[in-house]
Amino acid sequence: MSRIKTAVIGSGIAGSGIAALLARTGDYEVDLYEANGIVGGRFATVMHQGFRLDIGCHMIANGPRGAMGKILDLLGEPEAVRWRHVSMEESIFFFKGTPLHFPSEIDRIGFTQEELGRLMQFFSDTLSIPEKDLPAWDDRSLVDRMEGYLRDPRARTLFGYLSSIYFVVHDDETPVGEWARCSREMMVENLSGGYPIGGTGAIPRAYVEIFERHGGRLHLACPVRRILVEDGRACGIELPDGTRRPYDLVISNAGLKPTVGKLVGRQNYPETFLEKVDGYTHSLAWGVAKVALDEPVIRDTVFVLCMGGDDLNDRMKELEKGHIPDKMDFMMIPVISNLDPSACPSGRQLLVAGGVAGLRSCSTSAEREKWKQAYLRGLEEVFPGIGRHVLWMEYTSPGDIDNLFGKDGCVIGISQKLGQVGANRPPLADPFVRNLYHCSADSGLHGIGGELAADSALRLYALLSGREAP
Ligand SMILES: Cc1cc2nc3c(=O)[nH]c(=O)nc-3n(C[C@H](O)[C@H](O)[C@H](O)COP(=O)(O)OP(=O)(O)OC[C@H]3O[C@@H](n4cnc5c(N)ncnc54)[C@H](O)[C@@H]3O)c2cc1C
Incomplete structure (x- = not known):
């Protein structure tokens, strides 16, 4: 039986994951274009001056x-x-x-015993919402639910910041259902x-390595210019030099908006669907400071969440608009070389720090320098004396991420905010172009x-193979 000729556009977690899953079945002949x-994609890792840097902050x-991990299990x-x-x-x-x-x-935050009790109650009640009731909670905001329990604004900041780390949206846009699902799974x-x-x-590389072992072909530095559509059916792709390649199936990891708007073209869709696609919003964007130290300054800690104030939402909104603070003090800090010593030369240390930033907040070298100083001042507060040990520092801005991977440099993709979760998530199977699937x-x-992203690959694999998603 002839195999199904398949093009996967993009090697992010979802693209490399689905490419490997399909190639391994032996039923698909897969080309992966990156x-x-x-x-x-956003999970890529590069080498810089002997240090191994992730593009993001993960x-x-x-x-x-x-x-x-479930993709690896299936593989x-x-x-x-x-x-x-x-x-x-x-x-x-x-x-x-x-x-x-x-x-x-x-309790070191200084909550009263009563507030502490309410906080614990909120946490335990929310995490024990029965599974069958969670979809109904997807329409309700985490902040509304918190307000029924909590009095101290610092408690709201604490949970609000946690939700902004999960989904990279504002806490008043965070759905209780998805928050509870994720918290329960994780904690x-x-x-x-x-x-x-x-x-x-290492994760997408592992997927791609398995993909190639099963006969998949990887095409790096090979952007797809267009998805070819004939009679409402995806039938191939076009490369920038005009080369056209026929395929039975096209899977796009490029994201819903770029796929519909650029790769397929709006002319192939009805206005109602385009309005829906245009109406989806991405998660917020982050910038990431990468800091190389001349010696291991941070000993036992591997991960820090830094919250510098109670005015979380106001601060996030300012940052989104492009404001560069004097000191960055809402940030997530993985100490990479304490997690994996092979990330830097021996005797050195590597940490990264990421936080919300506006897409166009770093257009000049002076702005990039301002961001570095803002992070350094914030880090100095968390790790006093760190500034004396900095060998070099890089700053990856949302604009850099947008240039590399698109989607406005956002952290995640189409966000899991109210109105964009559950049945309202974008579809896997394109509703108007047959044989085209979205996987990101x-x-x-x-x-x-x-x-x-990996969930999208697992569900698409289940859909195409007729198996149940794990
Ligand atoms: C700063 C930052 C911090 C983050 N922190 C975390 C974290 O702590 N934990 C976590 O789990 N996740 C985190 N994420 C989110 C996570 O990285 C993303 O949600 C995930 O990687 C998205 O994967 P994806 O498969 O949807 O697509 P992407 O990673 O966006 O990959 C899409 C790929 O498609 C390629 N592509 C696009 N168009 C074309 C085309 N026309 N032709 C060929 N190729 C194309 C792109 O080059 C890219 O490689 C973070 C992201 C960022 C940026």
Whole structure:
């Protein structure tokens, strides 16, 4: 029987994952096209002056037990990625200058006993909402629910910041249902969050390695210009030099908006669908500071969440608009070389720090320098004296991420905000172009960050193979 000729456009987590899953069945002859010279999209990792740098700033919510690990399980190679598990004890919450372990030392924030009780009640009630009721909770905001429990604005900041880390949206846009689902999986069922040894790029590289072993063909630095459509059916792709290649199936990892608007073309869709696509919004964008130190300054900590004030939403809105603060103090800080010592030369240290930034907040070298100083001042507060040990520092802006991978440099893709979760997620099967599928975080149903993208690959695999999604 002849195999199904398939083009996968984009080698992000979802693109490389689905390419490997299909190639391994033996039923598909798969070409994987990647516009950049490296695989992985937002999960890519590059070398810089002997240090291994992820493009983003990552912690994987469920590590091997999450959707990325499940892809490896299905591929029959669960050990192809090794993970460094991260426990709560190794992580620090830096709340307005007070370092504390969460949740065991939460009382150090200075909540009253009553507020602490309400906070715990909120947490336990929300995490125990029965599974069957969660879809109804997808229409309700986390902030509304919090307000029914909490009085102290600092408690709202704490949970608001957690939701902004999960979904990279504002807390008043965070749906209770999806928040509860993700929190329960991560903090109750799996307890397996971590970081991949070899950097985030180790995951898509593992998928691609398996893909190639099963006969898949990888085309790096090979952007697809157009998806060819004939009689409402995807029938091939076109490359920038005009070369056309016929395919039975086209899978786009480029994202819903770029696929519909640029690769397929709006003329192939009815106005009602275009309005829906235009109406979806992406998650917020982050910038990431990458800091190389001349010696290991940070000893036991591997992960810090820094919250510098109670005015979370106001600060986020200012940052989104392009404001560069004097000191960045809402940031997530994985100490990469404490997670994986092979990330830097021996005797050195590598950490990254990421936080919300406007797409156009770093257009000049002076602005880039301002961002670096803002991060340095913030980091100095968390790790006093760190500034003396900086060998070099790089800043990856949302504009850089947009130039490389598109989608306005957003962190995740089409966000999981109210009105964009559950049945309202974008579809896997394109509703108007037959034989075209969307496979990226945009069309993932559930999960945090890269796991939402991996979820999309798992569901598409289930759809195409007729098997149940794990
Ligand atoms: C700063 C930052 C921090 C993050 N932190 C976390 C975290 O802590 N935990 C977590 O799990 N996730 C995190 N994420 C989110 C996560 O990285 C993304 O959700 C996930 O990687 C998206 O994967 P994807 O498969 O949807 O697509 P992408 O990674 O966007 O990849 C799409 C690929 O398609 C390629 N492409 C696009 N158009 C074409 C074309 N025409 N032809 C060929 N190729 C094309 C692109 O070059 C790209 O490689 C973070 C992201 C960023 C940017």
